Amino acid sequence: MKIILASQNKGKVRExxxxxxNSPFExxxxxxxxxxxxxxxxxxxFSENAFIKAKAIFEHYKEPSIADDSGIMVExxxxxxxxxxxxxxxxxxTFEDNNLKLIKELSNxxxxxxxxxxxxxxxxxxxxxxETVGEINGIVINEQRGTEGFGYxxxxxxxxxxxxMAELNFEEKxxxxxxxxxxxxxxxxxxxxxxx
Ligand code: IMP
Numbered sequence: 001m002k003i004i005l006a007s008q009n010k011g012k013v014r015e016x017x018x019x020x021x022n023s024p025f026e027x028x029x030x031x032x033x034x035x036x037x038x039x040x041x042x043x044x045x046f047s048e049n050a051f052i053k054a055k056a057i058f059e060h061y062k063e064p065s066i067a068d069d070s071g072i073m074v075e076x077x078x079x080x081x082x083x084x085x086x087x088x089x090x091x092x093x094t095f096e097d098n099n100l101k102l103i104k105e106l107s108n109x110x111x112x113x114x115x116x117x118x119x120x121x122x123x124x125x126x127x128x129x130x131e132t133v134g135e136i137n138g139i140v141i142n143e144q145r146g147t148e149g150f151g152y153x154x155x156x157x158x159x160x161x162x163x164x165m166a167e168l169n170f171e172e173k174x175x176x177x178x179x180x181x182x183x184x185x186x187x188x189x190x191x192x193x194x195x196x
Contacts, residue, residue, distance in 0.1 A: 001194065003123075005029040006057040006067035008036060011150035015174055016068070019183045024196045027066075030057070046070065046083060046120035047131060054124040062126075066186065070119035070179060072152045074102070074140060076109045085152070096144070099155050103142050113140040115156065117165075121182040123190060130189050134181025138165075149173055 003020075005027050007013055013029040020027045030037065039056045043049040046069040053067035071085030081088040081102070089097035106113045116137045123130040137159045144154035146166025153166035158176060165173055174180050190196075 001196075002026050002028060002063060003190075004033075004057050004061050004063050004065045006039065006053040006065055007031070009150070012068065012070075012179065014170070015177065015179050016066075016183050018170075018174055019180060019187060023187055023191075024194070025187070025190065035060075041069065041083070043069075044083065046118055046133075047122070049083060050120045050122040050131070051124065051129065054122045054129075058124050058126055064123065064125040066121065066123045068119050068121045068179060068182065070117065072102075072115055072117050072140075072156065074106070075114040076106065095151050099144055099152060102140060102152070103144075103155060106140060107142065111139075111142075114138075115140045117152075117156065117178040119178040119182040121179075121186045123186060123193075128193070130186065130193060132182045132185035132189065134178040134183070134185065136176060136178045136181070 001024055003025050005016055007029055008031045013031050017027050039053050041049040043052055049069035050067045054065045057065040071082055073079040073082050087093060089101040116135050119134045121132050138157050140155050141157055145164045146154050148169060149166045154164055156165045
């Protein structure tokens with residue numbers, strides 16, 4: 001059964017596809033389809049934005065679609081960057097620009113900088129919406145370490161670890177990440193939705 005994944009982020013696509021490997025679902029991303037459609041994320045929550053993306057892709061392809069919206073929430077910043085995680089340092093900024101901005105901002109606060117990654121995953125097929133959430137707690141550190149993953153991974157140490165998410169290998173990150181948690185839950189719900 002084919003499901004379109006509303007993402008062009010190679011890091012995300014790889015993580016999500018690996019969760020659906022050996023499942024009854026074949027995940028085809030916008031990246032695979034060579035579609036670089038820009039979907040404006042105008043929502044004020046992860047849930048709203050994930051639904052906006054899943055619905056836009058369903059309407060384009062008329063195929064069941066899944067999307068996620070995710071980001072990092074820092075306790076001392078009242079949950080920021082949150083939904084604006086991708087563009088925290090401004091339009092067209094790089095992952096590194098965001099990391100450096102966050103490190104600079106947090107230098108005004110005492111350590112530890114408690115934070116969490118949050119991911120909302122949404123399935124939409126024109127009739128039903130299924131939504132799941134995954135979270136992982138940790139701290140933001142004041143330097144970038146590691147080369148794996150993407151986004152804020154080099155400055156985030158998950159609770160119980162002494163490595164940043166970018167120092168964990170792909171399999172390790174994909175066992176514990178917010179995205180893995182959300183999409184594993186979604187996979188189970190999809191199996192029961194389709195009676196598989
Ligand atoms: P989205 O593509 O609108 O969901 O934005 C997600 C943004 O949040 C990314 O561009 C990253 O900056 C950040 N983010 C989400 N998930 C992760 C992750 O697994 N590791 C590091 N950063 C992440």
